[in-house]
Amino acid sequence: MRLQDHILVPKHEILKEEEVEELLNLLGVKKEQLPKIKASDPIVKEIGAKPGDVIKITRKSLTAGVSIFYRLVVE
Amino acid sequence: MSYDSILDDYPLPSSVKEEIKQELERLKVKKNVAKKIVEHCYQAYLSNLIEPGEAVGIVAAQSIGEPGTQMTMRTFHYAGVAELNVTLGLPRLIEILDVRKNPSTPMMTIRLLPEYAKDREKAREVANRIEATYLKDIAEIEVDLREMSIIIKPDSEALKRKDLTFEELKEKLEKTVKKDAEILERDGMLIVKISKESYKLLMDKFEELRDLVVMGIKEIKRVIIRKEEDEYVLYTEGSNLKKVMKVKGVDFTRTLTNDIYEIYEVLGIEAARAAIIKEAIETLEEQGLEVDVRHIMLVADVMTADGELRQIGRHGVAGEKQSILARAAFEMTVNNLLEAAVKGEIDYLKGITENIIIGQPIKLGTGDVELIANLGVRK
Structure with missing residues (x-):
């Protein structure tokens, strides 16, 4: 049973280090300024992300069709 | 002929791109004309974007608040064909925004795996496994x-x-x-x-x-089987997502509950965000009110930004404001001021509310922009 298959759960991916760098440069923010997600979150556990990782979330949006969101994994 | 190559050059949202593409294909325009159309669309899109510095939170608050005044105060309503009692209207909206751990009428919508969904007897079998x-x-x-x-x-x-x-x-x-x-x-x-x-x-x-x-499952007090299109769907009074997901015959990927906190615990913060949006829209729509989803999405984003569900109110978003004056202006004025005084808190007057209170220009809209003179460098 994969919780990620549930219709309410959008796609979660761990960003690679260089992708994180690129993203932060693009947005002009520090890592800590990103929205957070807890390390205890069931989906974070499922994809095996560790605190400090940045997760890319690809949501289905009612307005934009697809929207991409980033969250920093915290304790 | 494909218009994708033209559209790829523009950072438009995928739903907008899809719409333009469909229209272009319908009209069968030439490539150079298509390019001009897309350019025009892009300009229109840019001019419709929200301005930086716009007070979107206030706009969202008003846009949800005003229709909220027209909602019924009547708590209960028999929703749909099934004789299930569901909280609707204003009380339900408050419940969603307050992130109540136990909603007054928990309810689940359980969909079944293909081999169980077509046959009433098989659906009954699953219902027996669920109903207490x-x-x-x-x-x-x-x-x-x-x-x-x-x-x-x-x-x-x-x-x-x-x-x-x-x-x-x-x-x-x-x-x-x-x-x-x-x-x-x-x-x-x-x-x-x-x-x-x-x-x-x-x-x-x-x-x-x-x-x-x-x-069965203790929390599930009653199960109703209803035929929807060509499959049988179970509706329950009471909710326990974690246990129901594991029951044989249940298609857990399409099983929902109206208890948002339970979704947060079982499926995580992103699912909770999606659930808040879904439940809020459904509640407003059921009352015949139209609120732009963007406002609701903003509210859901604020509630889930820290990775945990925060309610809109003094125990959540409003109560965690950094400014003492902003907190005092919201609720429990004396308590907040007294507590801040005891702790020796400092108000740095960075926010909006506190600057309005003391009569200073606020950092919003044009007030958020500052002039920086570049002295010395001249061509």
């Missing part, structure tokens, strides 16, 4: 004071209906009473013999057994 069945529903329970025992007379028809055997029932009872009593069988009856001569123990056991859930 109490011992008192399937058997007569009596106390025999002389013998210091409890007599349980199972109704064979009820057992059959619930697809439960006498032996299974006995096993279940043995597990419940453990060492406090032994279970004897006598002409189709089960006799629970208490190990000690104590009336209190006897009555305690009697009460325990009467409310014993012999089958």
